[in-house]
Amino acid sequence: MTGLFLKERSEAQVGMGQIAVVTGEQIARSVLGSCIGVAVYDPRRAIGAMAHVVLPQSSGRAASPGKFADTAVSWMVDELTKLGADARKLTAKIAGGANMFNADGPFQIGKQNAEAVRAQLSALGIRLAAEHLGGVHGRKVTFWPKCGTYEIEAVGHAVVKI
């Protein structure tokens, strides 16, 4: 599945590699480890999308666009503009990229994911308004497109809204 489009349900659970498009009062939720929850929205139109990005680069692989940073962000921009969002007003908030196993070594996938998402947002001219990245804990996140609020819960930490 590429994108989740809600019609009657008010809440989308965004699984690995998925993207949910949400409008008005609808919300998108996800649980993140090393993945990045990328929320892109048009604050004036109350429309947005959340991608659950798993890996930094697609390297030409034909898979669900939500799986990779480079394909997820461009897919969301295309879809949101088709639905009436103003591409120049799109704003992003991102969270995730943890190292839950506290592992050393060169393959730090959470960090690589975060860098790839930032680079892709920058390349497409999307303003990154806030981020909540890294650490060794997973995150339970909720995104409201109507107000652009992105709420983050992590075990042992106070709830944060960015």
Place this chain on the structure above:
Amino acid sequence: MNDTFCPTPTAVRWDLVFEPATRSASDALSKWTRGRVGLTLDEVRETSLDEVAAALPADEEPVTMVIVGVEGQAGGRLILAFDDTGVTELVALLLNRPVESSGHWGELEISALAETGNIFGSAYLNAMSQFVGARLLPSPPHIVRDYAAGAIEQAVVFQAVESDEILFCRTRLSGSAGGIGVTAFFVPTTDLLDVLRTSVSQRMSAGEASQ
């Protein structure tokens, strides 16, 4: 019209490797917990990436996890996930003291949980080593209280790098009364998955040849 014949693929008998590994870990944990923890193989699932989350518990409440890595080039993760009641009961049992739900874990409690992971991981990987004919060693256990979905997500990333299909194995508590609630997940890396697939295929071929 194309006359190419496409044979129906034979289903991989994952139970050939995961049943004995689960039985071995279950026997070891049962001895360690005086019969209070036993595991039965629940499912071995090869699924698309976006369906992994659907296969996990949906309640999104934090659990206590004992995480054991598979050392060496092959790699993978074993994750024992206890709900709050289960982990409290387990610690009380292992330390021979009344059940208290203070939620505070000192060195002694962490050590008891780590030893549980060590016993589980050693037994599981010993059985798997015998099956594949190579040594698979457990890493020192890592104890964490967090969201199970987040940890499993991070474990499957190593397969996701190579493939859009993910294999993971889930075992759960056997149905004995008074048991401690625990779910175990095993997620191999792509390298270990290849080793397992080859061994299972060879065993299946040997079985067919002897029939």
